[in-house]
Amino acid sequence: MKFALIGHPVSHSLSPVIHQAAYRELGVSHEYGLIDAPDEAAVDGALADLRRGELAGLNVTIPWKRRAFALSQRRSPLAERLQVANVLALVGSEIMAHNTDALALESEFGRLVSGPRALVIGSGGAAPAVVAACAAAGIHETYVTARRFTNELPREDWPGAKELSTLGARLLPWPASSVAARAELDALCAETALFVQCTSAGMQGADSGEPIAELVPWARTPQNAIAYDLIYAPLCTPFLREAQKAGRRTSHGLPMLVGQAALAIEIWLGQRPKPEPLLEAALSALAKRGRS
Numbered sequence: 395m396k397f398a399l400i401g402h403p404v405s406h407s408l409s410p411v412i413h414q415a416a417y418r419e420l421g422v423s424h425e426y427g428l429i430d431a432p433d434e435a436a437v438d439g440a441l442a443d444l445r446r447g448e449l450a451g452l453n454v455t456i457p458w459k460r461r462a463f464a465l466s467q468r469r470s471p472l473a474e475r476l477q478v479a480n481v482l483a484l485v486g487s488e489i490m491a492h493n494t495d496a497l498a499l500e501s502e503f504g505r506l507v508s509g510p511r512a513l514v515i516g517s518g519g520a521a522p523a524v525v526a527a528c529a530a531a532g533i534h535e536t537y538v539t540a541r542r543f544t545n546e547l548p549r550e551d552w553p554g555a556k557e558l559s560t561l562g563a564r565l566l567p568w569p570a571s572s573v574a575a576r577a578e579l580d581a582l583c584a585e586t587a588l589f590v591q592c593t594s595a596g597m598q599g600a601d602s603g604e605p606i607a608e609l610v611p612w613a614r615t616p617q618n619a620i621a622y623d624l625i626y627a628p629l630c631t632p633f634l635r636e637a638q639k640a641g642r643r644t645s646h647g648l649p650m651l652v653g654q655a656a657l658a659i660e661i662w663l664g665q666r667p668k669p670e671p672l673l674e675a676a677l678s679a680l681a682k683r684g685r686s
Contacts, residue, residue, distance in 0.1 A: 396448070397662065400429040400440045400462075401455035406597065406627045408648075408676045409453060412655045415675035416667040420659075424450075431458060441465055444484055451662040452482040453655070456594055459519030466491035476522040477557045481658045492661055495520065498653030499527035506620055506645060509587020511535045513579075514563070515606060516593035517543070517554040520624055524590050525563045537582060539566040540593075545575075569609060584614050589637070591623040596631035607632035612640035620644065626651055629680065648676055 399409040405428070413426035429452075431437045437458050443449045454462040463469065463479040467488035473479045479491035503512075512528045514521055517540035528536040543552045545567060550556070555565055566582070567575040583589075589610055596603025610621070621637035626648040634644040652672045660666035 395450035395662075396425045396427070397451045397453070398427045398429050398440070398449055399453040399455060400431050400437060401458055402430055402432050404428045404430050404455065407455070408627065408651065408679055409655065411675050411679040412652055412672045413659070415672045416656065416659050419667040419671050420663065420665050422663065434461065437461055438465070441482070441489060444482060444489060445487065447484065450484070451658070453658055454480050454482065456519060463491050465489065472496060472526075476526055476561070478519050478522050480519075480523075480654065481661055483661055492658070493523055494654040494657035494661070495523035495650070496526045496530070497657055498650045499523060500530040501653055502622070502645070502650050503527055503531035503533065503588065506622070506643075507531060507533065507588045508618070509533070509616070511582075511586045512537070512588040512590060513582065513586050513610075514538045514590045514592060515609060516540055516591065517552070517558060518593060520592040521554060522557055522561060524592050524624075525558055525561045528588070528590075529562055533588065536563050537566050537586075538563045539568055539579065541568050543568045544571040570605075579609075580611050580614060583611055585616070587616060587619055589615070589619065589621045591621070591625070591631070591633045594625070596623070596633055597625045597627065603632040607636045610636070612637050612642055615640070615642060617641070618643070623647060624650065626676075627680065627683075648680075649673065652676060 410426045417424050429440050459478040468490040470492045473491040473493040476493050480495045481492040483490050512533045514524050525536050569576040569579040595606040620643040622645045623631045623633050624647040625631050626646050629646045637644050652669050656666050
């Protein structure tokens, strides 16, 4: 059977390495590839391949998680609640949407965080899963800010505002948009335990990530605060480096990537691989890239 990841860009992705490691762990022979989809037509074409049975399943990444959900005919309860999908499976002749990102992040946050408040940076397709995972991990207040959250638009018209608010998030204007917005974020950061970066900033092939890295006043955050970046290539992004300079804990997104992949494989094959060999394979692949 053939599986694939669809998104843009995808050349940096470790998903093929992780999934092939999973197939070895399970003792099965399947293929896993990458589909670079720069536009909606490419996404529609990949989903048509899934409907025809040419693909047995799809993972979905930036920037197509909302479109994947919209094009599906059936949805898991969690995908329905989040309105985004990172896993697509064929059930009969219908495409079914799932979200394994939130489940993997819940496990990560539960392991790492002890505090009542989180700040999420970014409102794209990963944000709903992050907000839901924060709540499931016992974080009582989750705030979201994003570059397009400015006073030029009514708050209810901010991108993703409705779905994020429905999930319980509190929305903040982008701190660079006004002096008041900057002061509001600074005050919030002093009592925030978890900072989650869920944009593509700092990812290989995307922008440098420096403006996002400078967003949080790390010296004012609690000593036990943790910076979590969903990016894993590179493992240490500008966002994480700034937190480290202030002596704060950091975590990259590779364990989450492995966790959501294992859950996706369980959806497709009915078996969940152990995460350790998958993580080991991913780290080995990253090390080889660094030497090349």
